[in-house]
Amino acid sequence: MRFLRAVWAALALLATIHVAHAGEAATLRIGVLKFGTVNWELDAMQRAGLDKQAGLDLSVVPFAGETASAVALQGGGVDMIVSDWLWVSRQRAEGADYTFVPYSTSVGSLMVPETSAVNTLGDLKGKTIGVAGGPLDKNWLLIQALAKKDFGIDLAAANTIVYGAPPLLTEKAREGELDAVLNFWHYAARLEAQGFRTLISGSDAAMKMGASGPVASIGWVFRDRFAKDHPDVIADFLKADAATKQLLATSDAAWETLKPLMKAKNEKTFEILRERYRDGIPQRSPADEQKDTAKLYTILANIGGAKLVGPAPALVKGTYYDGKANGS
Structure with a gap:
């Protein structure tokens, strides 16, 4: 009914x-x-x-x-x-x-394991990060800009970046081969169901960079x-x-x-x-x-x-x- x-x-x-x-x-x-x-x-x-x-x-x-x-x-x-x-x-x-x-x-999110010691973008320095969508993915670019603005860190230069297909990166994250992974929203949701948490979403990054609401x-x-x-x-x-x-x-x-x-x-x-x-x-x-x-x-x-x-x-x-x- x-x-x-x-x-x-x-x-x-x-x-x-x-x-x-x-x-x-x-x-x-x-x-x-x-x-x-x-x-x-x-x-x-x-x-x-x-x-x-x-x-x-x-x-x-x-x-x-x-x-x-x-x-x-x-x-x-x-x-x-x-x-x-x-x-x-x-x-x-x-x-x-x-x-x-x-x-x-709904946009991509940067996910880390629930037990990870990474709590801010500044904590990512020296880590291995998986990125779906390639180096010109707009969520990745916005997150990089935010990390530089808030923490003075160039995420692409200060870390090992692994670009790949969303399913592959999801599996690597599950197996512990990545310290963090930026993936499309529905892959991020599946990781959330398996004990990962959102460090920052592309939407959050956009609002921290000047957007007045979700875009x-x-x-x-x-x-x-x-x-x-x-x-x-x-x-x-x-x-x-x-x-x-x-x-x-x-x-x-x-x-x-x-x-x-x-x-x-x-x-x-x-x-x-x-x-x-x-x-x-x-x-x-x-x-x-x-x-x-x-x-x-x-x-x-x-x-x-x-x-x-x-x-x-x-x-x-x-x-x-x-x-x-x-x-x-």
């Missing part, structure tokens, strides 16, 4: 949508990583019928990696993907018309041109997305059907994954987030240079979708 009430509440959010699709639902093709966490939300949306209620027919297209999904968007194989604002801004700086709507503030690292990405040609499709999808987030934020029962997708080894892991997802539901307006993103972008541009951000030293106008002219 609780689950039904949660679904009804989510459907009520969609009651304001005046679907202009007479007869046939509008198709929206969304490219996702085959085993990515975005699948959880889209599965919940479809199971609850929130996409249909919005007059949409979602086609979820799986890809093996982020590059493949980006190529599909660029080639017209899908209408929408999930990516980050750095990629969107860089593409706009190079003449493309992609734009971004916040999806989740969505990733978002729904699509072309301005697509939004201009199909404004109702974008508006209706974003309302369905908000309704799905409300459902997942309030209903534990809605998560039960997601267990096979989550691949949690035990109930503790499942519960922590669920709570960390909920922690990442954006609570601020995109306009407020955009102001903080512009601050973080400048910091990252100063650290990572053109290799990271391309030709634009500042966040490019139109990176965040506003539903209007959108910077064009």
Whole structure:
């Protein structure tokens, strides 16, 4: 009954949508990583019928990696993907018309064993640190900037840094081969369930470096041109997305059907994954987030240079979708 009430509440959010699709639902093709966490939300949306209620027919297209999904968007194989604002801004700086709507503030965290003597970034000097995402990962760059600001330490120079795939680094951390590991949020959550603790998250680092609140690292990405040609499709999808987030934020029962997708080894892991997802539901307006993103972008541009951000030293106008002219 609780689950039904949660679904009804989510459907009520969609009651304001005046679907202009007479007869046939509008198709929206969304490219996702085959085993990515975005699948959880889209599965919940479809199971609850929130996409249909919005007059949409979602086609979820799986890809093996982020590059493949980006190529599909660029080639017209899908209408929408999930990516980050750095990629969107860089593409706009190079003449493309992609734009971004916040999806989740869940970001990577720097994890240490519960019994570790490491309690601050300053304690990491001389340690072995695993980093997922490579040397230009924005969470890693922000954490390095914070360590330099607060402790005068160059983490990359003062430590042994091991870059690698998230599953490999997770296993190395479990086996004690790493003193700390910066991993994507859902891998960090799995480590939390196994006795690790968060030294600092990318979100915490961003706020210590000047952001006024959590900033969505990733978002729904699509072309301005697509939004201009199909404004109702974008508006209706974003309302369905908000309704799905409300459902997942309030209903534990809605998560039960997601267990096979989550691949949690035990109930503790499942519960922590669920709570960390909920922690990442954006609570601020995109306009407020955009102001903080512009601050973080400048910091990252100063650290990572053109290799990271391309030709634009500042966040490019139109990176965040506003539903209007959108910077064009």
